[in-house]
Every structure is written in structure tokens, then in C-alpha cells.
Amino acid sequence: MASKVRVNQDLQRERDRANFNLEQLTYIFDGSREYTQKRRYLEKRIAEDPELKGGPNYYFLSNSEKYANGVRKATLLAKKLKEYKLGDFTDAFLLRSIIFPNEASPMSLQIDMFIPGIMGLGTEEQQRRWGEKAMAYEIIGTYAQTELGHGTHLRGLETTATYDPTTHEFVLHSPTLTSIKWWPGGLGKTTNHAIVMAMLYTRGKCHGLHAFMVQTRDLETHEPLPGVEVGDIGPKMGYHTVDNGYLRLDHLHIPRMNMLMKNSQVLEDGTYVRKKSDKLSYGTMLFVRSTIVKGVATNALAQAATIAVRYSAVRRQSELKPGGVEPQVLDYVTQQYKLFPVISQAYAFSAVGLHLRNLYLRLNYDIQQGNVELLAEIHSLTCGLKAFSTDQMMWSVEICRLSCGGHGFSQASGLPKIYDVHVPACTYEGENTVLYLQCGRSLVKALLQAQKGVTLSGSMAYLSQVCDDKCSVTSQVTVDALLKSYEWRARRAVHKAARMYKGRLQAGEADYNAWNQTGVHLVLAAKAHCHKYVLKTFAESIQQAEAGADVVRVLQQLCLLYATHGVTTNSGQFLECGFMDTRQLELVNDHMLRLLTDIRPNAVALVDAFDFTDDKLCSVLGRYDGQVYENLYKWARQSSRNETQVRIFTTVTPQ
Numbered sequence: 023m024a025s026k027v028r029v030n031q032d033l034q035r036e037r038d039r040a041n042f043n044l045e046q047l048t049y050i051f052d053g054s055r056e057y058t059q060k061r062r063y064l065e066k067r068i069a070e071d072p073e074l075k076g077g078p079n080y081y082f083l084s085n086s087e088k089y090a091n092g093v094r095k096a097t098l099l100a101k102k103l104k105e106y107k108l109g110d111f112t113d114a115f116l117l118r119s120i121i122f123p124n125e126a127s128p129m130s131l132q133i134d135m136f137i138p139g140i141m142g143l144g145t146e147e148q149q150r151r152w153g154e155k156a157m158a159y160e161i162i163g164t165y166a167q168t169e170l171g172h173g174t175h176l177r178g179l180e181t182t183a184t185y186d187p188t189t190h191e192f193v194l195h196s197p198t199l200t201s202i203k204w205w206p207g208g209l210g211k212t213t214n215h216a217i218v219m220a221m222l223y224t225r226g227k228c229h230g231l232h233a234f235m236v237q238t239r240d241l242e243t244h245e246p247l248p249g250v251e252v253g254d255i256g257p258k259m260g261y262h263t264v265d266n267g268y269l270r271l272d273h274l275h276i277p278r279m280n281m282l283m284k285n286s287q288v289l290e291d292g293t294y295v296r297k298k299s300d301k302l303s304y305g306t307m308l309f310v311r312s313t314i315v316k317g318v319a320t321n322a323l324a325q326a327a328t329i330a331v332r333y334s335a336v337r338r339q340s341e342l343k344p345g346g347v348e349p350q351v352l353d354y355v356t357q358q359y360k361l362f363p364v365i366s367q368a369y370a371f372s373a374v375g376l377h378l379r380n381l382y383l384r385l386n387y388d389i390q391q392g393n394v395e396l397l398a399e400i401h402s403l404t405c406g407l408k409a410f411s412t413d414q415m416m417w418s419v420e421i422c423r424l425s426c427g428g429h430g431f432s433q434a435s436g437l438p439k440i441y442d443v444h445v446p447a448c449t450y451e452g453e454n455t456v457l458y459l460q461c462g463r464s465l466v467k468a469l470l471q472a473q474k475g476v477t478l479s480g481s482m483a484y485l486s487q488v489c490d491d492k493c494s495v496t497s498q499v500t501v502d503a504l505l506k507s508y509e510w511r512a513r514r515a516v517h518k519a520a521r522m523y524k525g526r527l528q529a530g531e532a533d534y535n536a537w538n539q540t541g542v543h544l545v546l547a548a549k550a551h552c553h554k555y556v557l558k559t560f561a562e563s564i565q566q567a568e569a570g571a572d573v574v575r576v577l578q579q580l581c582l583l584y585a586t587h588g589v590t591t592n593s594g595q596f597l598e599c600g601f602m603d604t605r606q607l608e609l610v611n612d613h614m615l616r617l618l619t620d621i622r623p624n625a626v627a628l629v630d631a632f633d634f635t636d637d638k639l640c641s642v643l644g645r646y647d648g649q650v651y652e653n654l655y656k657w658a659r660q661s662s663r664n665e666t667q668v669r670i671f672t673t674v675t676p677q
């Protein structure tokens with residue numbers, strides 16, 4: 023992004039010394055040149071749009087004002103989708119990310135889950151009936167699954183949908199206090215529809231969790247409908263622009279055809295027609311998990327790295343060379359050790375996120391053809407990678423904030439806002455530990471199958487491969503050599519969990535207890551499996567990259583940094599499996615430190631390539647021009663606390 027303003031000299035010097043084609047790297051990070059061009063076009067258009075440019079300073083708003091401003095922008099988003107003639111899903115996500123920089127829209131569930139739910143769970147007729155209205159924002163919906171008493175345990179959800187064959191209606195009800203729907207985004211004030219996940223009863227039999235289209239509010243008055251109680255769940259740690267709400271249903275009658283019936287049906291006489299797979303109802307969650315790696319984890323990592331690296335190039339502090347000038351804090355190796363791995367994580371998870379998107383599209387196509395073979399594998403992968411990428415993001419965003427010293431603790435840095443809005447991803451769409459366990463169990467089950475002669479395929483094929491070669495790490499540390507170490511570490515972790523599980527069964531323990539007692543090692547196995555998968559996918563993406571040698575070189579440096587940093591921060595597991603010895607670990611560690619030096623000249627350019635505008639970052643520390651101090655001072659003076667001076671009133675004490 024060319025800037026005509028005065029750029030901080032240190033930052034300009036960093037940009038002048040970069041030695042790779044930054045534009046090409048942006049295309050790779052975005053996924054394509056076309057996406058970059060469309061993003062830039064929309065960013066420019068929004069920045070110049072009189073209805074959207076400017077606006078109140080988010081940081082100085084109360085929580086209620088943040089929500090009201092969010093509703094204002096969400097209604098403009100709906101308007102601009104039409105005005106800009108943007109129709110498809112990707113465009114809606116993109117436009118929303120520009121209008122809501124590191125903010126969640128009060129209507130975020132409309133495109134995150136409500137529309138995907140209609141398209142994924144509804145018949146073609148139902149897609150026409152509600153999908154088109156939802157795309158036109160004529161109805162505003164959310165996804166109401168979690169209840170006061172249950173979020174993880176879907177089979178424990180209590181909301182009921184009971185079919186009445188005499189009226190051809192479902193009666194939706196919240197039978198207990200713990201069955202009140204709790205958390206759905208936009209439910210408190212904003213939305214007028216919800217996909218309600220409820221236990222389906224027909225002819226006295228429960229058929230498990232199914233999706234129902236429920237109108238919660240009058241489309242004219244926005245009043246809650248009879249049988250519907252809705253409200254906001256109250257202040258939260260972050261996510262202030264979203265009215266996460268509660269929904270209590272009191273024998274609400276809805277037509278039979280409000281059950282989303284793509285995968286299973288209830289006929290007029292109450293006959294239940296079952297679906298191909300019990301898990302197709304869970305399809306919306308699988309879709310969202312597949313988008314979180316790129317849309318949430320990568321996005322947060324890249325933004326936090328941009329802010330922290332640019333600021334570290336501008337910030338001069340302390341004394342490095344005795345008597346010398348104060349150095350840029352980016353010249354401290356400890357600062358490089360904090361920040362450069364975050365850059366590598368952002369590029370790694372971007373590659374994985376783009377890969378997952380293609381995998382999901384393939385699964386979706388297969389399911390349309392009635393083929394659910396890939397479902398279990400993609401479920402396992404999306405569980406593991408959603409948890410692994412968001413865990414990494416949570417820690418790394420905080421490392422970036424801490425690396426900015428006191429100013430990192432100011433909202434002016436933009437880093438607390440990144441944390442606030444993205445860290446819930448460790449909980450929503452499946453709490454991370456629970457998802458690791460899903461992944462870990464599927465790995466152990468696959469290995470046990472392989473031990474019975476079943477040939478494994480896909481991401482688990484390596485589990486049954488006999489690998490007797492020793493670690494090939496020499497003084498020439500390479501990704502290929504390290505990938506074998508990662509594979510060995512993951513294979514060993516899965517084998518260990520499987521041995522523990524089988525051992526407990528053989529000792530006569532019940533199956534559920536054998537799984538529970540193995541839980542810690544299931545999580546370790548899932549993390550090791552995901553770590554290997556990320557490194558392998560990142561490395562393969564570089565081999566396939568359409569880029570010049572200069573860009574390939576910097577990506578290879580980042581990939582090797584990702585690999586070596588992963589070994590040094592998990593060294594116990596690599597040593598424990600006996601594949602790598604302490605001498606080889608030393609070689610890996612030394613190589614990682616050399617990589618920090620190699621990457622240092624390109625550090626600012628590598629984050630510039632993420633191509634975030636100042637409007638997107640909302641950060642005084644991460645400004646493109648690096649003019650931090652004067653803008654921190656200007657920012658502080660905007661604070662309402664500075665509108666008045668302190669007056670000392672002497673109180674007259676009665677004689």
C-alpha cells in the first residue's frame with residue numbers, strides 16, 4: 023500500500039531493505055490475486071463511502087454504544103451488499119470483515135450459521151423460501167443450539183419439538199430452566215428468526231437433534247411472538263458488539279414444514295424418515311469449524327504480528343552497544359524469538375485454512391451425491407485444526423501484546439480488541455478440549471482398525487506405516503528431516519494413547535472409563551497429529567506456490583522456522599519418542615536462532631505483505647506510517663476524561 027504521508031524513518035529503512043516481491047506474497051496469503059484485487063477494491067470503496075467512512079471511535083464507546091453502532095453498520099452492510107451488487111457468500115464475508123474491523127457484527131450469525139444452516143439442512147424448497155430472504159436480509163437469523171445447561175453435550179440438549187399429526191404442527195418447548203437456549207449471537211435484540219436445534223419427538227419416540235426454523239419476533243413491530251421470551255445474557259469479557267441472548271419457548275406451534283428436512287423428514291401422519299448419517303444434522307458446525315482456521319485464527323495472528331513487528335521497528339529502548347544509540351527493540355533476539363514464529367504461524371495456518379476450505383467443498387459435493395465417506399475424516403480434521411489453530415492464536419496474540427510493553431496494554435494498540443473478539447473461538451463451535459478429544463479418539467480408533475488389517479487413507483495413513491529410520495537431522499536441518507520427526511512424534515503419541523486405552527479394556531475397565539482415563543493422552547495425540555498436518559500442508563503449499571524464487575525463499579525460511587520452533591517448544595516429546603537425540607535437538611535449536619537473523623531484514627515486509635489497512639488494524643502502534651508517539655498523544659486527548667479539569671471543592675463544615 024503506497025502511502026503519501028511521512029513515514030517513520032526506521033520503518034522506511036526496514037521497507038527499503040526487504041529483498042522479495044511483497045505483492046506476490048500477498049496473493050499467496052490471500053489465496054489468489056483476484057481475491058486481493060477484490061479486497062482492495064472494496065476496502066477503498068468503503069473508505070470513500072460517505073455512509074461508512076469515519077464514524078465514532080470504537081474505543082471510546084460504552085458497551086451499549088458499541089452494540090448500537092454495530093447495528094447501524096450491520097444494516098449498512100445489508101444495504102451495501104445490494105448497492106455494490108455483491109451476491110455470493112465470500113463477498114458477504116469479505117465486506118463484513120471490512121465494515122467490522124476486529125469486531126463481531128450483531129448479525130454475524132446471518133452469514134456464519136443461519137444461511138449455511140438453511141442451505142445445508144433445508145430442502146430446495148426451504149432454501150428458496152428462507153435462503154433468498156436471508157440473503158436479502160429480509161429476515162435476520164441466528165443458530166440456537168446451546169442451552170443454559172448444555173453446550174458440548176448435544177445428546178443432552180433438552181428443548182423439545184413434538185409433532186402433532188392432528189394439526190400437522192411441531193410444538194417447541196423449553197421444558198426446564200436448563201433447557202433455555204443460551205448464548206446464540208444476535209438472539210437478545212437483533213434477530214427475528216432462529217434455527218432452533220431441538221429433540222424431535224413423533225409418535226412418542228425421540229429421534230434426536232434436528233433443526234427447526236422458528237420466527238422469534240414480529241417482522242413489523244420486532245416484538246417477541248407469543249410463546250417466545252428472548253433477552254440478552256448480560257455483559258461479557260469481550261464480543262461487546264453482539265447481543266448474545268437467551269430464548270425460552272412456551273409451547274410454540276410451528277408448521278410441519280418448518281423442520282429443515284434435507285437429511286430427514288417427518289411425514290404428515292407423523293412417520294419419521296431417517297437420514298443417511300446421524301451426524302448430518304451437525305453439518306453446520308463442521309462447516310463453520312472449517313472456516314475458523316483461516317477466518318479467525320489466521321486473521322488474528324497476522325494482524326497481531328503486523329502491529330507488534332511494526333511497533334518493534336519503531337520503538338527504540340535501552341542500550342545494546344555500550345554507549346551506542348538506543349536500538350530498535352526488534353534487534354533484541356528475545357523480541358525476534360517472540361514475534362517471528364507468530365509470522366510463520368500466520369502463513370502456515372493460512373495455507374491450512376485454504377486447504378480445509380477446498381476439502382469442505384469436496385465433502386459438501388459428495389454429500390449432495392449421497393456419499394458420506396469423507397464425513398468422519400473431515401469431522402476429525404476440522405475438530406483438531408479448529409482447536410489447534412485457535413489455541414495457538416490465543417497464546418500468540420497475547421505474546422504480541424506483551425511484546426509491546428505498556429502501550430500494548432492500551433486499547434490504542436488494537437491488540438486487546440483482537441484478543442477480545444477472537445479468543446471466544448477457543449470455546450464456540452466446540453470447546454477446544456472436547457474437539458481435541460474427538461480428534462484423538464478418531465486417531466486411536468483408526469489405529470486399532472489398522473492393527474486389524476484395515477488400510478488407512480487420508481490424513482491418518484501415516485499411523486500404520488512402519489517407520490524404522492532414525493532421525494535424519496544433521497547440521498543441515500531441513501523441513502523434510504523435521505517432518506519425519508513430527509510424523510514419528512505423532513505416530514508415537516497415537517500408539518501410546520491406543521496402548522493405554524487397550525490396556526485399560528484388557529484390565530476389565532468399562533469402555534467409557536478407559537476413554538476417560540486416556541483423555542490426557544488423546545489430547546496430546548491430537549495436538550501432535552495437527553502439528554504435523556500443519557507443517558506438512560504448509561510445506562506442500564510452498565512447493566505448489568506460483569511465485570518467484572525470492573518469495574519461495576522467504577516462505578521456506580518461515581516454514582523452517584515454524585518447524586524448528588515447534589521442536590524447541592515441544593522438545594520433551596521429540597526426545598521422549600527416542601527418534602531425536604539431544605545433539606540433534608541442539609542442532610535444531612541453533613538453526614532456529616540462525617533463522618531469526620536471516621528473517622530479521624524482511625520482518626516488516628513480511629507483515630506488510632498481510633496487507634492490512636490502518637482502518638482494519640485500528641491500531642496506533644501498528645500504523646503503516648509508524649508515527650506512533652504523536653498519534654498516541656492525539657488519541658489520549660480524545661478521551662472524555664480529558665474534557666473536564668478536576669475541580670477542588672472545599673466543603674464548608676457546619677459550625
Ligand SMILES: CCCCCCC/C=C/C(=O)SCCNC(=O)CCNC(=O)[C@H](O)C(C)(C)COP(=O)(O)OP(=O)(O)OC[C@H]1O[C@@H](n2cnc3c(N)ncnc32)[C@H](O)[C@@H]1OP(=O)(O)O
Nearest residue numbers: 134167173174175176177301304307313317401450451452
Ligand atoms: C467464522 C466465525 C464463526 C463465528 C461463530 C460464532 C457463533 C458460535 C456458534 C456456536 O458455538 S454453535 C454451537 C456449537 N456447539 C458445538 O460445537 C457442540 C460441540 N459438541 C459436539 O459437536 C458433539 O457433542 C461431540 C462433542 C462431537 C460429541 O458428539 P456425540 O455426542 O454425537 O457423541 P460421540 O460419541 O463423541 O460421537 C459419535 C460419533 O459421531 C461422530 N461425530 C460427532 N460429531 C460429528 C460431526 N459433526 N460430523 C461427523 N461425525 C461426527 C463421532 O466422531 C463418533 O464417531 P464414531 O467414533 O462413532 O465413528
Ligand SMILES: Cc1cc2nc3c(=O)[nH]c(=O)nc-3n(C[C@H](O)[C@H](O)[C@H](O)COP(=O)(O)OP(=O)(O)OC[C@H]3O[C@@H](n4cnc5c(N)ncnc54)[C@H](O)[C@@H]3O)c2cc1C
Nearest residue numbers: 165166167168172173174205206207446450451452453455
Ligand atoms: C462468544 C460466544 C458465542 C457463542 N455463540 C453461540 C451461538 O451463536 N449459538 C450457539 O448455539 N452457541 C453459541 N455459543 C455457545 C458455545 O457453543 C458453547 O459455549 C460451547 O459449545 C461450549 O459448551 P459449554 O459452554 O456448555 O461448555 P462445557 O462443555 O460445559 O465446558 C466446560 C468444561 O467442561 C469440559 N468438558 C465438557 N465436556 C467434556 C467431555 N466430553 N470430555 C472432557 N471434557 C469435557 C470442557 O473441556 C470445559 O473445560 C457461544 C459461546 C461464546 C463464548
